[in-house]
Amino acid sequence: MVRKLNIACAEKAHIPAIAAHKLIGPLETPRAELVAAFCPAEAESEVAWYTQHLAPFGVKLYNDYDEMLKHPKLQAVVVATVTTVHAEQAIKAIEADKHVLCEKPLSTSVDISVVDAANKRPHLKVMCGFSRRFDASYRDAWNRMDNGFIGRASVLRSQTCDKLDPSGFFVEYAQFSGGIFVDCNIHDIDLALWYFGQDSIVKSTYAVGITAVQPELRKYKDVDNGVGVVEFWGGQIAYFYSSRIMAAGQHDMTEIIGTEGKLTVNANPLGTLVEISEPTGVRREIPPHYYGRFAEAFVTEANEFTAACLDNSKLPFKLSGAVQAVKIGCALQESLNSGKKIEFDETGRRIEKAAL
Amino acid sequence: MVRKLNIACAEKAHIPAIAAHKLIGPLETPRAELVAAFCPAEAESEVAWYTQHLAPFGVKLYNDYDEMLKHPKLQAVVVATVTTVHAEQAIKAIEADKHVLCEKPLSTSVDISVVDAANKRPHLKVMCGFSRRFDASYRDAWNRMDNGFIGRASVLRSQTCDKLDPSGFFVEYAQFSGGIFVDCNIHDIDLALWYFGQDSIVKSTYAVGITAVQPELRKYKDVDNGVGVVEFWGGQIAYFYSSRIMAAGQHDMTEIIGTEGKLTVNANPLGTLVEISEPTGVRREIPPHYYGRFAEAFVTEANEFTAACLDNSKLPFKLSGAVQAVKIGCALQESLNSGKKIEFDETGRRIEKAAL
Amino acid sequence: MVRKLNIACAEKAHIPAIAAHKLIGPLETPRAELVAAFCPAEAESEVAWYTQHLAPFGVKLYNDYDEMLKHPKLQAVVVATVTTVHAEQAIKAIEADKHVLCEKPLSTSVDISVVDAANKRPHLKVMCGFSRRFDASYRDAWNRMDNGFIGRASVLRSQTCDKLDPSGFFVEYAQFSGGIFVDCNIHDIDLALWYFGQDSIVKSTYAVGITAVQPELRKYKDVDNGVGVVEFWGGQIAYFYSSRIMAAGQHDMTEIIGTEGKLTVNANPLGTLVEISEPTGVRREIPPHYYGRFAEAFVTEANEFTAACLDNSKLPFKLSGAVQAVKIGCALQESLNSGKKIEFDETGRRIEKAAL
Amino acid sequence: MVRKLNIACAEKAHIPAIAAHKLIGPLETPRAELVAAFCPAEAESEVAWYTQHLAPFGVKLYNDYDEMLKHPKLQAVVVATVTTVHAEQAIKAIEADKHVLCEKPLSTSVDISVVDAANKRPHLKVMCGFSRRFDASYRDAWNRMDNGFIGRASVLRSQTCDKLDPSGFFVEYAQFSGGIFVDCNIHDIDLALWYFGQDSIVKSTYAVGITAVQPELRKYKDVDNGVGVVEFWGGQIAYFYSSRIMAAGQHDMTEIIGTEGKLTVNANPLGTLVEISEPTGVRREIPPHYYGRFAEAFVTEANEFTAACLDNSKLPFKLSGAVQAVKIGCALQESLNSGKKIEFDETGRRIEKAAL
The missing domain is CATH 3.30.360.10 (Dihydrodipicolinate Reductase; domain 2)
Structure with a gap:
C-alpha cells in the first residue's frame, strides 16, 4: 500500500486555480492527495470551478483558511494566495504543524518570521516555490x-x-x-x-x-x-x-x-x-x-516537495534564501x-x- | 475509488526495460497498474532488473508469454518484444481477450492477421504504438x-x-x-x-x-x-x-x-x-x-491507450494504417x-x- | 596604371539585367571593365535599361551576338542568356579567342563541345558559373x-x-x-x-x-x-x-x-x-x-574569374565537371x-x- | 573619366592597419583613392607594412600628421588613430579644409570643439564613424x-x-x-x-x-x-x-x-x-x-562618406550626435x-x- 501525502491548496480568488489542478492533481503528483482547498469567500466563479473539478475527488472546500487547517487528515499546505498574505498563512500552517510549500515571493517586505516559525519546527518541510x-x-x-x-x-x-x-x-x-x-x-x-x-x-x-x-x-x-x-x-x-x-x-x-x-x-x-x-x-x-x-518544473517541484515530506529527505534549497x-x-x-x-x-x- | 487498468508488459531480452518503467510506471500512467511482465528466459540481467524494480510493486514476472496471459487480473498487454514476434504475441493477447498496445512496427512483413484478429473482437482496443x-x-x-x-x-x-x-x-x-x-x-x-x-x-x-x-x-x-x-x-x-x-x-x-x-x-x-x-x-x-x-509522447500514448480501454473511448487512429x-x-x-x-x-x- | 579586363555580358531578354549590373559593375568587380553588352533585339524595355544604366559608362550595346564578339577591345564574355543557347554562345566566344564565364548549366543536354572547344585553346579561361x-x-x-x-x-x-x-x-x-x-x-x-x-x-x-x-x-x-x-x-x-x-x-x-x-x-x-x-x-x-x-558569391565569382584571366592563374575547378x-x-x-x-x-x- | 576622392588615412601605431586596407582599398571603395597615410614614427613594423602594401599604389607615407595634411592632392582624411588624439587631428584636418571621417568616439571627454570647427566650414563633410x-x-x-x-x-x-x-x-x-x-x-x-x-x-x-x-x-x-x-x-x-x-x-x-x-x-x-x-x-x-x-558595414560607411564628399550629398546623421x-x-x-x-x-x- 503506497502512502500518500494529504495536502491542501490555498488559492487566489481571481485566478483560475491552475495550481490546484496542475500541482496537486492526481495525474501529475501521484504521491500527493489533495484533500482540501481554500479560496476567499467572495469568489463565486471560483467556488463553481472547485465544485466541478475538485468535489468529485472528495476535496473539501473552505473559505476560511483557519478552518481548512483543522482538516483532520491534513499534512501539508500549498500557499498560492496573493503575496500579501503568504507569510501570515505560511506561519499559521507551520504552527498547525503542517509542511508548507509557499509560492514565491515569501512576502512583499523583508520578513524573517516565516523562517523563525520554520526553525522552531525542524521536522517540518518548509519551502519557497522558486519554480526555476x-x-x-x-x-x-x-x-x-x-x-x-x-x-x-x-x-x-x-x-x-x-x-x-x-x-x-x-x-x-x-x-x-x-x-x-x-x-x-x-x-x-x-x-x-x-x-x-x-x-x-x-x-x-x-x-x-x-x-x-x-x-x-x-x-x-x-x-x-x-x-x-x-x-x-x-x-x-x-x-x-x-x-x-x-x-x-x-x-x-x-x-x-x-x-x-x-x-x-x-x-x-x-x-x-x-x-x-x-x-x-x-x-x-x-x-x-x-x-x-x-509546467514541467511545477510538476517536478510538487513531486520533490511531496517526496521530501513523505521520506523526510532534504529539500533542494534553504528557506532563508527566500528572505x-x-x-x-x-x-x-x-x-x-x-x-x-x-x-x-x-x-x-x-x-x-x-x-x- | 478510482478504477485502474491492469496491464502487462512484454519486453525484449537485451534491452533495458525502459518501456515497462516509463510507460507503465506508477508515476507516469496513474490509471494503469502494471501487474505482470514478460521477458525471455535467458536474460538473467533482465530478470535481476525486474526483481529490483518491479517486484516490490507486486508485478509478477514470467518467461512464458502464454502463462503471462493467464494472469487472473490482466486486462491489457503492451507488446514491446522484438519485431519478429509482435504479430504472434499481439494475436495471442487479443484471443485471450486483452486490449493490446503493440510497439511499431506491427510486423516485419505485410500481414493482416492482427487486424483480422482485432476485427473479430471489436470491444477490444488494439493500437500500434506510433509514438509521434x-x-x-x-x-x-x-x-x-x-x-x-x-x-x-x-x-x-x-x-x-x-x-x-x-x-x-x-x-x-x-x-x-x-x-x-x-x-x-x-x-x-x-x-x-x-x-x-x-x-x-x-x-x-x-x-x-x-x-x-x-x-x-x-x-x-x-x-x-x-x-x-x-x-x-x-x-x-x-x-x-x-x-x-x-x-x-x-x-x-x-x-x-x-x-x-x-x-x-x-x-x-x-x-x-x-x-x-x-x-x-x-x-x-x-x-x-x-x-x-x-519521452513525453510515450507517456501520452500510454495514458491515452489506458483511457480508451477504461472509458471505452475511441483510439486516435485505426489499426489498419499500421499494416x-x-x-x-x-x-x-x-x-x-x-x-x-x-x-x-x-x-x-x-x-x-x-x-x- | 592598373590593367583591367575588358568584358562583355550577354543577357536574357526578359530578366532584369542584374548580372551585368552586379557582376561586372564598376563597384563590385574593379579589375573588370564592362565594354559591351548583348541582349536579343525584341526586348525594348531591356534596351532602355541598358541605355540608362550602361551607356553612360561607355558600354556598347548589341543585339547581334556575333557582332558583339568583334568589339575591338573585348577580352572576355559572360554568357548569361537562356540555357538553350549557352553552349553555342560559349563556343563562339572561345573561337573568337575570348575567356568565358558561362552561367550554369553549360547546356540542357549532355554536350562536350564546349569542353572540346576550350581544350583547343588552353590559354583561355573557360569556367561554368557554379555560384555556390x-x-x-x-x-x-x-x-x-x-x-x-x-x-x-x-x-x-x-x-x-x-x-x-x-x-x-x-x-x-x-x-x-x-x-x-x-x-x-x-x-x-x-x-x-x-x-x-x-x-x-x-x-x-x-x-x-x-x-x-x-x-x-x-x-x-x-x-x-x-x-x-x-x-x-x-x-x-x-x-x-x-x-x-x-x-x-x-x-x-x-x-x-x-x-x-x-x-x-x-x-x-x-x-x-x-x-x-x-x-x-x-x-x-x-x-x-x-x-x-x-549576391556576395556572385561578386567573388566575377572577381576570381577576372583575376584568373588577368593573372593567368588557375580557375578553382575544371570545366569538365560541368558536363x-x-x-x-x-x-x-x-x-x-x-x-x-x-x-x-x-x-x-x-x-x-x-x-x- | 570618373572623378575620385583623394583621401588619407591616419592610423594607430600598434594596430595592423586594417582600416587603411579595408576602408580605402581600391577593391572596396572604388570612388576613393588612397593618396597618403600617417602613422607615428616609432612603429617600424607598421612602416614595413605600409611599404609593402601601400607604396606600390603610390600612397605616400608620413609620420608627421601636419605634413600629411599638406599633401597637394588631399581632399579627405580618415582619422583612425588612438582616441585621445581624434579631436585634435580632426580639427586640424578641418582647418586644412579637408573632409573628415573620424573613428568613434569623437573624443574621450565631452568636447564640442570638433563640432565648432565643422560648423565654421559647412561645405566640408565631417562624420563620426559609427559603423552600426x-x-x-x-x-x-x-x-x-x-x-x-x-x-x-x-x-x-x-x-x-x-x-x-x-x-x-x-x-x-x-x-x-x-x-x-x-x-x-x-x-x-x-x-x-x-x-x-x-x-x-x-x-x-x-x-x-x-x-x-x-x-x-x-x-x-x-x-x-x-x-x-x-x-x-x-x-x-x-x-x-x-x-x-x-x-x-x-x-x-x-x-x-x-x-x-x-x-x-x-x-x-x-x-x-x-x-x-x-x-x-x-x-x-x-x-x-x-x-x-x-566588415560590410565599414565598406558601406566608406562608400557613403566618399559619395557625400564627391556629390555634396547629405551625410546620414549629424555630427552633434557624436558629442x-x-x-x-x-x-x-x-x-x-x-x-x-x-x-x-x-x-x-x-x-x-x-x-x-
Missing part, C-alpha cells in the same frame, strides 16, 4: 557551472517578461504583488543567489522603470518595464529586466557569464518544435504565459521609487545615508 | 495543416536518424528488425499516411542505401543509411532518410510542404534550453536517443535490395512486372 | 570536410527551392531551362561532385516529381517539385529536392553526412540579422530570391519523365536495358 | 521601427562584447580608450540615440563594473565587464553591457522593445552559415572580432568610478549635487 530551481534547463546550466565549465561565474543577466495582457489585470494586481521587482524579478534574483552561491552578500541595488503602456501603475508605485542592477560583495554583478508588455509571449531567460565561458538558458523561447514558413517569413509561436514555459531574495527585490523596488542607489555593508546590512 | 502521433509538436503541425494553413500538403520529408552506437548493437538487431526502412522509417511512413490522409494509396516505392560504417549489415540485407522515395496516387510525394551514424545524437524531423506554406517539426534538435558559449564556438547538446526526444505502413516499409526495403522500383495500381495492389 | 563554389559558407564546409572533420563523406542532401512566383514565369521558362533538375538541382549535383570528389562516377539516378501548383508544366515535361536520388560507384548517395513553391522565400541548403560528423549549410535561412517579436510569434524574413542569398553535372541532371530529368531508374557502369557509361 | 549605422541589419530594424511596427520604442538593450584576448592588449589600450563605456558601449549609446531619436535628452546615467580577468584595469579606472543604465527625459530606458571576456567570439547585439513588439538584432551571432554536428553536440563558430561582424554619445559614455564611466548616479535636467544639463 526545478526546471531541467536551469539545473543543466547549474551543473555545468558547478563542474567548472565556465570558470568563475561573474555576470548574470536574467529577465522575467510577461506577454502583454490587454485586460490590464496586472494593474490591479500591482497593489498586492509587491511591485515588479518583487513579483517578477524575484525569480531572477533567486537565480543569482543560486548561481553565485547562496551566501552571496548584496553590496548595492539600483533600479529604474517606466510605464510604457499602463501609466496607472504609478499609483501603486509600480512600472510595466523595470531594469535593476545588483552588485555583490564577492565581485559579481547581476542585472535584471522585467516587463509586462511582451508582444509574442512569455520570455524568461538567463545568461551566466564566467571567466571561461557563458551559459544561456532559453535565449530563444519556443512553444512546440514546429516552425511555420509562410509568405511573411519563418515563424514560431512561443508560450503565452509562465505555465507554458514551466534574501525578497530583501534584494524590495531594495530594487525602493530604488525604483526613490531614484537612489541603495548600499549594504560587507555583512549585508543596509547603509543608511545621512540626510543632506 | 502522441507528440505535442507533431499534433500541433497536424492541426495547423488540418486548418488549411499550408494549402494542400504535397511533399513530405521525414527522417529517423539514430546517434551512432559504437557497440554496433544495431548490426545484431538487424536480423530481427525487418531492416532500416521497417524499423526506423516506419515512423516517417506513418507520418506520411497521417498528414496525407489515412486512405492515401501508395503508387510506387524506391530506395537506395549504403553501409557507411557497418559493412556487416549487408549479411542481413540491411544498411546504415537509407534514402526512400514514395509516390502516392493522390499526387503527393514523401521522401525519407534513415541513418544509424549521427554523431551528435538522435535527429528525427519532418517537414510538410503545402501549396501555401510549410510546417517543420524539429528541424533543429535540442536537449535542454541551455546553450554553451566556449572557445570553440556556441554549442548545444541534443538527445542521445529516441526516448530523449519522445499500410508496414507494406510501404517492406516495399522500400525490397527496393533497396533489388535495386528496382516497385509499383502499385490505383487500388494499392502491387504490379508485378513480367520477367525479362 | 564561391560562397563563403560552402567553402567553409568544404574545408572542414577536407580537413577530415566528418570522416568520410557518405550522404549528401541538397535542395534548391525558389519562392513561389505567382506570375508563373517559371512555366514559360521551363521550355528553355532543361527542366527543374537541370535548372535548379544542377547546383546541388555540382555540390555532390565537389564534396564527394570531382572524379566521382555516377551509378544510378532516379527521380519523381509533381505539379502541385502549375499543372501546365507537364506540357514542357517539367514539374514544380522534384525529388532525385543519385548513387555513386564510390559508395555515396546524394539526394536532392527542388521546388518552385516555397512560401517564405528562397531556401537553398545542403547537408554533408560523414562517418564521424555532419556539416550543414544554411539549414535555417535568414535575411538580415533582425528577428521580429509580434503578437503572432517570433518571425524572421528570408531572402526572396537567389541573389538575396548569393558531368549536366549528365546527371539530364538523367534525373529523364527518370522523372520515364518513371525508370537509369543506371551507369563503373566507367560512368550508361547501361541501356533491353526492351521488354 | 551602416549595417544592413541595424538599418532594417530601424526602418521597421520607423514604420510603426513595434509601436513606441520604450526600452533598448544593447551590448558590445569582445572575445577574450589572452594577450591582454586591452589593458594597455585602456589608458587611451576613455574606458569601456566610451570605447565599447559608445556604439550602443549611439544606437539608443538613433532609435529613440537624435534629440533624446539624457536624464540619468548609472554604471557598475568588475574586473573579472584583468584586475590591472583598475589602475586606468576601467573594468572588463560593465553594466550601464540610462534614462531619457522622453520616458525611455536604455541599458548596456560591455565585456572583454567572451569565450566564443565577438557578440554585439541589440533589442528594441516597443509597446507593440520587439526587434532584435543579432541575438544569435554566427560566422558562416555552417553548422557542425559532432559527438559533443551541434556547434557553430562566431566571428572572433568586430571586423568579422561588421551626445560621448557625453553619455563619459557619464557612465564616471558613475562606474564614483559609484554615484549622475543626473541631468530637462535641457540635458548636468545637475551637480551639493557636497555632503
Whole structure:
C-alpha cells in the first residue's frame, strides 16, 4: 500500500486555480492527495470551478483558511494566495504543524518570521516555490557551472517578461504583488543567489522603470518595464529586466557569464518544435504565459516537495534564501521609487545615508 | 475509488526495460497498474532488473508469454518484444481477450492477421504504438495543416536518424528488425499516411542505401543509411532518410510542404534550453536517443491507450494504417535490395512486372 | 596604371539585367571593365535599361551576338542568356579567342563541345558559373570536410527551392531551362561532385516529381517539385529536392553526412540579422530570391574569374565537371519523365536495358 | 573619366592597419583613392607594412600628421588613430579644409570643439564613424521601427562584447580608450540615440563594473565587464553591457522593445552559415572580432562618406550626435568610478549635487 501525502491548496480568488489542478492533481503528483482547498469567500466563479473539478475527488472546500487547517487528515499546505498574505498563512500552517510549500515571493517586505516559525519546527518541510530551481534547463546550466565549465561565474543577466495582457489585470494586481521587482524579478534574483552561491552578500541595488503602456501603475508605485542592477560583495554583478508588455509571449531567460565561458538558458523561447514558413517569413509561436514555459518544473517541484515530506529527505534549497531574495527585490523596488542607489555593508546590512 | 487498468508488459531480452518503467510506471500512467511482465528466459540481467524494480510493486514476472496471459487480473498487454514476434504475441493477447498496445512496427512483413484478429473482437482496443502521433509538436503541425494553413500538403520529408552506437548493437538487431526502412522509417511512413490522409494509396516505392560504417549489415540485407522515395496516387510525394551514424545524437524531423506554406517539426534538435558559449564556438547538446526526444509522447500514448480501454473511448487512429505502413516499409526495403522500383495500381495492389 | 579586363555580358531578354549590373559593375568587380553588352533585339524595355544604366559608362550595346564578339577591345564574355543557347554562345566566344564565364548549366543536354572547344585553346579561361563554389559558407564546409572533420563523406542532401512566383514565369521558362533538375538541382549535383570528389562516377539516378501548383508544366515535361536520388560507384548517395513553391522565400541548403560528423549549410535561412517579436510569434524574413542569398558569391565569382584571366592563374575547378553535372541532371530529368531508374557502369557509361 | 576622392588615412601605431586596407582599398571603395597615410614614427613594423602594401599604389607615407595634411592632392582624411588624439587631428584636418571621417568616439571627454570647427566650414563633410549605422541589419530594424511596427520604442538593450584576448592588449589600450563605456558601449549609446531619436535628452546615467580577468584595469579606472543604465527625459530606458571576456567570439547585439513588439538584432551571432554536428553536440563558430561582424558595414560607411564628399550629398546623421554619445559614455564611466548616479535636467544639463 503506497502512502500518500494529504495536502491542501490555498488559492487566489481571481485566478483560475491552475495550481490546484496542475500541482496537486492526481495525474501529475501521484504521491500527493489533495484533500482540501481554500479560496476567499467572495469568489463565486471560483467556488463553481472547485465544485466541478475538485468535489468529485472528495476535496473539501473552505473559505476560511483557519478552518481548512483543522482538516483532520491534513499534512501539508500549498500557499498560492496573493503575496500579501503568504507569510501570515505560511506561519499559521507551520504552527498547525503542517509542511508548507509557499509560492514565491515569501512576502512583499523583508520578513524573517516565516523562517523563525520554520526553525522552531525542524521536522517540518518548509519551502519557497522558486519554480526555476526545478526546471531541467536551469539545473543543466547549474551543473555545468558547478563542474567548472565556465570558470568563475561573474555576470548574470536574467529577465522575467510577461506577454502583454490587454485586460490590464496586472494593474490591479500591482497593489498586492509587491511591485515588479518583487513579483517578477524575484525569480531572477533567486537565480543569482543560486548561481553565485547562496551566501552571496548584496553590496548595492539600483533600479529604474517606466510605464510604457499602463501609466496607472504609478499609483501603486509600480512600472510595466523595470531594469535593476545588483552588485555583490564577492565581485559579481547581476542585472535584471522585467516587463509586462511582451508582444509574442512569455520570455524568461538567463545568461551566466564566467571567466571561461557563458551559459544561456532559453535565449530563444519556443512553444512546440514546429516552425511555420509562410509568405511573411519563418515563424514560431512561443508560450503565452509562465505555465507554458514551466509546467514541467511545477510538476517536478510538487513531486520533490511531496517526496521530501513523505521520506523526510532534504529539500533542494534553504528557506532563508527566500528572505534574501525578497530583501534584494524590495531594495530594487525602493530604488525604483526613490531614484537612489541603495548600499549594504560587507555583512549585508543596509547603509543608511545621512540626510543632506 | 478510482478504477485502474491492469496491464502487462512484454519486453525484449537485451534491452533495458525502459518501456515497462516509463510507460507503465506508477508515476507516469496513474490509471494503469502494471501487474505482470514478460521477458525471455535467458536474460538473467533482465530478470535481476525486474526483481529490483518491479517486484516490490507486486508485478509478477514470467518467461512464458502464454502463462503471462493467464494472469487472473490482466486486462491489457503492451507488446514491446522484438519485431519478429509482435504479430504472434499481439494475436495471442487479443484471443485471450486483452486490449493490446503493440510497439511499431506491427510486423516485419505485410500481414493482416492482427487486424483480422482485432476485427473479430471489436470491444477490444488494439493500437500500434506510433509514438509521434502522441507528440505535442507533431499534433500541433497536424492541426495547423488540418486548418488549411499550408494549402494542400504535397511533399513530405521525414527522417529517423539514430546517434551512432559504437557497440554496433544495431548490426545484431538487424536480423530481427525487418531492416532500416521497417524499423526506423516506419515512423516517417506513418507520418506520411497521417498528414496525407489515412486512405492515401501508395503508387510506387524506391530506395537506395549504403553501409557507411557497418559493412556487416549487408549479411542481413540491411544498411546504415537509407534514402526512400514514395509516390502516392493522390499526387503527393514523401521522401525519407534513415541513418544509424549521427554523431551528435538522435535527429528525427519532418517537414510538410503545402501549396501555401510549410510546417517543420524539429528541424533543429535540442536537449535542454541551455546553450554553451566556449572557445570553440556556441554549442548545444541534443538527445542521445529516441526516448530523449519522445519521452513525453510515450507517456501520452500510454495514458491515452489506458483511457480508451477504461472509458471505452475511441483510439486516435485505426489499426489498419499500421499494416499500410508496414507494406510501404517492406516495399522500400525490397527496393533497396533489388535495386528496382516497385509499383502499385490505383487500388494499392502491387504490379508485378513480367520477367525479362 | 592598373590593367583591367575588358568584358562583355550577354543577357536574357526578359530578366532584369542584374548580372551585368552586379557582376561586372564598376563597384563590385574593379579589375573588370564592362565594354559591351548583348541582349536579343525584341526586348525594348531591356534596351532602355541598358541605355540608362550602361551607356553612360561607355558600354556598347548589341543585339547581334556575333557582332558583339568583334568589339575591338573585348577580352572576355559572360554568357548569361537562356540555357538553350549557352553552349553555342560559349563556343563562339572561345573561337573568337575570348575567356568565358558561362552561367550554369553549360547546356540542357549532355554536350562536350564546349569542353572540346576550350581544350583547343588552353590559354583561355573557360569556367561554368557554379555560384555556390564561391560562397563563403560552402567553402567553409568544404574545408572542414577536407580537413577530415566528418570522416568520410557518405550522404549528401541538397535542395534548391525558389519562392513561389505567382506570375508563373517559371512555366514559360521551363521550355528553355532543361527542366527543374537541370535548372535548379544542377547546383546541388555540382555540390555532390565537389564534396564527394570531382572524379566521382555516377551509378544510378532516379527521380519523381509533381505539379502541385502549375499543372501546365507537364506540357514542357517539367514539374514544380522534384525529388532525385543519385548513387555513386564510390559508395555515396546524394539526394536532392527542388521546388518552385516555397512560401517564405528562397531556401537553398545542403547537408554533408560523414562517418564521424555532419556539416550543414544554411539549414535555417535568414535575411538580415533582425528577428521580429509580434503578437503572432517570433518571425524572421528570408531572402526572396537567389541573389538575396548569393549576391556576395556572385561578386567573388566575377572577381576570381577576372583575376584568373588577368593573372593567368588557375580557375578553382575544371570545366569538365560541368558536363558531368549536366549528365546527371539530364538523367534525373529523364527518370522523372520515364518513371525508370537509369543506371551507369563503373566507367560512368550508361547501361541501356533491353526492351521488354 | 570618373572623378575620385583623394583621401588619407591616419592610423594607430600598434594596430595592423586594417582600416587603411579595408576602408580605402581600391577593391572596396572604388570612388576613393588612397593618396597618403600617417602613422607615428616609432612603429617600424607598421612602416614595413605600409611599404609593402601601400607604396606600390603610390600612397605616400608620413609620420608627421601636419605634413600629411599638406599633401597637394588631399581632399579627405580618415582619422583612425588612438582616441585621445581624434579631436585634435580632426580639427586640424578641418582647418586644412579637408573632409573628415573620424573613428568613434569623437573624443574621450565631452568636447564640442570638433563640432565648432565643422560648423565654421559647412561645405566640408565631417562624420563620426559609427559603423552600426551602416549595417544592413541595424538599418532594417530601424526602418521597421520607423514604420510603426513595434509601436513606441520604450526600452533598448544593447551590448558590445569582445572575445577574450589572452594577450591582454586591452589593458594597455585602456589608458587611451576613455574606458569601456566610451570605447565599447559608445556604439550602443549611439544606437539608443538613433532609435529613440537624435534629440533624446539624457536624464540619468548609472554604471557598475568588475574586473573579472584583468584586475590591472583598475589602475586606468576601467573594468572588463560593465553594466550601464540610462534614462531619457522622453520616458525611455536604455541599458548596456560591455565585456572583454567572451569565450566564443565577438557578440554585439541589440533589442528594441516597443509597446507593440520587439526587434532584435543579432541575438544569435554566427560566422558562416555552417553548422557542425559532432559527438559533443551541434556547434557553430562566431566571428572572433568586430571586423568579422561588421566588415560590410565599414565598406558601406566608406562608400557613403566618399559619395557625400564627391556629390555634396547629405551625410546620414549629424555630427552633434557624436558629442551626445560621448557625453553619455563619459557619464557612465564616471558613475562606474564614483559609484554615484549622475543626473541631468530637462535641457540635458548636468545637475551637480551639493557636497555632503
